[in-house]
Amino acid sequence: MRNSTVIIVGASSGFGFGxxxxxxxxxxxxxxxxxxxCEIGEGVRYHQVDVTWAF
Known part of the structure; x- marks a missing residue:
């Protein structure tokens, strides 16, 4: 998967973080x-997103 772009949600802890x-x-x-x-590490573009009240 080298050179691929991946989008992950729920990345602040647990499975998504790892x-x-x-x-x-x-x-x-x-x-x-x-x-x-959170601080995930080098090579990760992090965006704080909360859609709890979006609906």
Missing amino acids: LAQELARSGCTVIAGARSA
């Missing part, structure tokens, strides 16, 4: 979003 880290390490461009701010 997946974002591993994909970035493998050479993917990772765009991550979550409700709470």
Whole structure:
């Protein structure tokens, strides 16, 4: 998956956090979003996104 772009939601903890880290390490461009701010690591573009009240 090297040189791929991946979008992950729920990336502030758990499975999403680990997946974002591993994909970035493998050479993917990772765009991550979550409700709470976090530091995922190098190679990850993080966006704080909360759609709790969107509807």
